[in-house]
Amino acid sequence: MFDMRYAPHSPEGATLRNAPPVMTIRNLSLFYDEKQALDEVNFDLYSNEILAFIGPSGCGKSTALKCLNRMHDGTRGVRIVGDVCMDGHDIHDPAIDPPVHRRRFGWVAQKPNPFPTTIWENVAYGARIHGLMPNRAALAEHVELCLRRAHLWEEVKDNLHRQTGTELSGGQQQRLCIARALATQPDVLLMDEPTGSVDPIATARIEDLMLELREDHSVVVITHSMMQARRVADRVAYFHLGKLLEIGPTEMMFTAARTPEARAFIAGKFG
Ligand SMILES: Nc1ncnc2c1ncn2[C@@H]1O[C@H](COP(=O)(O)OP(=O)(O)O)[C@@H](O)[C@H]1O
Ligand SMILES: [Mg+2]
Numbered sequence: 442m443f444d445m446r447y448a449p450h451s452p453e454g455a456t457l458r459n460a461p462p463v464m465t466i467r468n469l470s471l472f473y474d475e476k477q478a479l480d481e482v483n484f485d486l487y488s489n490e491i492l493a494f495i496g497p498s499g500c501g502k503s504t505a506l507k508c509l510n511r512m513h514d515g516t517r518g519v520r521i522v523g524d525v526c527m528d529g530h531d532i533h534d535p536a537i538d539p540p541v542h543r544r545r546f547g548w549v550a551q552k553p554n555p556f557p558t559t560i561w562e563n564v565a566y567g568a569r570i571h572g573l574m575p576n577r578a579a580l581a582e583h584v585e586l587c588l589r590r591a592h593l594w595e596e597v598k599d600n601l602h603r604q605t606g607t608e609l610s611g612g613q614q615q616r617l618c619i620a621r622a623l624a625t626q627p628d629v630l631l632m633d634e635p636t637g638s639v640d641p642i643a644t645a646r647i648e649d650l651m652l653e654l655r656e657d658h659s660v661v662v663i664t665h666s667m668m669q670a671r672r673v674a675d676r677v678a679y680f681h682l683g684k685l686l687e688i689g690p691t692e693m694m695f696t697a698a699r700t701p702e703a704r705a706f707i708a709g710k711f712g
Contacts, residue, residue, distance in 0.1 A: 547622025553614035555606025612643025
């Protein structure tokens with residue numbers, strides 16, 4: 442039922458994948474105190490794919506995204522049931538060090554949230570605290586690389602130490618946050634409505650960037666834009682009242698979704 446090995450937009454075209462999934466999520470339920478926010482969610486995440494989470498507000502998309510990098514860890518009253526595995530290992534195993542696990546993920550939020558520090562410091566911070574670069578010269582190169590990958594370098598290279606992240610435009614701030622997310626060399630990028638508060642030109646740039654990042658990451662993106670899901674996603678997962686009701690290749694979901702709920706949502710009948 443959950444055969445997700447089909448990736449129509451990916452470079453290899455409509456071939457079956459042979460690499461195992463990066464993450465497998467099985468019977469994942471989550472409770473905020475008494476309130477159940479996720480109900481037996483199942484999906485796999487592969488490398489080099491963009492998986493879009495869609496569905497009405499409050500259906501559990503952000504909650505599910507936060508399960509992947511253990512972002513609920515510090516939240517009181519949260520109870521998680523089920524299995525989340527990465528590279529075949531249970532991410533809740535006591536042998537897993539949460540900060541080490543979390544470093545494998547980059548997080549991009551809806552509202553750009555740069556640190557109120559210099560552009561340089563925004564990007565250098567993560568690499569520095571994790572001791573990823575052996576010296577200052579390597580760190581400088583790494584900061585440049587991350588800013589280049591986020592297509593921000595040319596706009597900020599003369600002001601790295603002079604301008605703060607918060608002084609940039611909204612679209613630039615979001616690209617800075619993506620550069621910052623790349624700084625810890627993550628395997629998976631988690632994006633919660635990353636273009637929800639930027640203009641259409643910035644949105645187009647961020648979508649292009651997502652497609653580039655797919656070449657060496659898994660990307661999970663929550664979006665309220667069906668057009669965006671259709672433009673960028675390889676697969677789409679439809680959430681409804683805490684359940685992942687349906688997941689499949691993007692074109693299939695947009696033309697022949699199996700569940701009436703997904704069909705109605707995609708057709709814009711509710712949201
Ligand atoms: N920290 C929290 N405490 C209690 N309930 C929460 C919390 N975060 C989210 N919820 C509830 O869980 C449900 C799913 O929320 P969320 O995952 O944010 O949905 P979505 O991202 O799809 O809009 C909603 O009913 C929301 O009100
Ligand atoms: Mg949300």
